[in-house]
Amino acid sequence: MVDFHSHILPEIDDGAQSIEESLEMLRMLKAQGVNTVCLTPHYLAMDESPDEFLARREESYQKLKSAIDESGEEFPKLLLGAEVFYYPGICRMEELSKLTLQGTDLLLLEMPSCKWNEFTLREIEELYNNTGIRIVIAHIERYLDFQHKSTLERLFKGGVITQVNASFFISKRTRRKALKMFKLSHIGFIGTDCHNTKYRPPRMNEALQIIRDCKKIPEQVIADYIKNLEYEINNSF
Numbered sequence: 001m002v003d004f005h006s007h008i009l010p011e012i013d014d015g016a017q018s019i020e021e022s023l024e025m026l027r028m029l030k031a032q033g034v035n036t037v038c039l040t041p042h043y044l045a046m047d048e049s050p051d052e053f054l055a056r057r058e059e060s061y062q063k064l065k066s067a068i069d070e071s072g073e074e075f076p077k078l079l080l081g082a083e084v085f086y087y088p089g090i091c092r093m094e095e096l097s098k099l100t101l102q103g104t105d106l107l108l109l110e111m112p113s114c115k116w117n118e119f120t121l122r123e124i125e126e127l128y129n130n131t132g133i134r135i136v137i138a139h140i141e142r143y144l145d146f147q148h149k150s151t152l153e154r155l156f157k158g159g160v161i162t163q164v165n166a167s168f169f170i171s172k173r174t175r176r177k178a179l180k181m182f183k184l185s186h187i188g189f190i191g192t193d194c195h196n197t198k199y200r201p202p203r204m205n206e207a208l209q210i211i212r213d214c215k216k217i218p219e220q221v222i223a224d225y226i227k228n229l230e231y232e233i234n235n236s237f
């Protein structure tokens with residue numbers, strides 16, 4: 001299983017604040033059957049250039065890698081990525097492709113929590129039509145209520161991929177909606193979006209168990225989700 005969205009890299013954003021915390025989060029995910037973890041720290045274009053961000057990410061990753069090597073323990077495979085915050089003009093950002101998930105053409109994009117206007121929608125379309133980058137909208141469940149149904153259909157048709165958080169399934173308030181989306185194969189990736197071990201810990205196993213326990217979801221839909229996930233992560237390039 002893959003955790004597509006996490007803030008495990010140490011001391012780089014509002015996620016893990018120490019190497020020990022990073023290691024503990026990885027141990028938790030391993031115990032939950034996760035074998036690949038996408039490391040997706042926040043990227044804000046107004047704060048730094050992609051190269052500055054990548055240098056910070058590399059430094060953080062090397063610290064974590066040394067600690068992993070020293071520990072002698074087995075940890076999930078790690079893939080470097082970013083959670084890029086949308087801003088008007090993003091489709092003209094030349095170095096955006098540097099922020100795609102390692103070994104793939106997938107860019108995890110965090111959107112503003114409001115109704116997306118025509119300009120924003122055109123920018124997303126321009127990104128996936130003209131840049132060779134495929135857009136994965138991070139935790140799309142946060143934005144669903146703000147958007148017209150036709151907006152989402154338009155994005156799906158255009159090839160935009162959705163990522164939802166494990167909490168979308170775990171919360172009793174949103175579970176029905178999450179399972180319905182999963183059944184319709186409208187969910188590309190599930191991520192924990194974990195930030196720490198206490199308040200926003202990784203809870204992938206709970207989400208997966210809820211999906212497996214749902215009698216309305218055919219086995220084949222689950223098998224297809226896993227097959228697609230593995231294809232995207234292992235065979236993109």
Ligand SMILES: [Fe+2]
Binds near residue numbers: 007
């Ligand atoms: Fe996140």
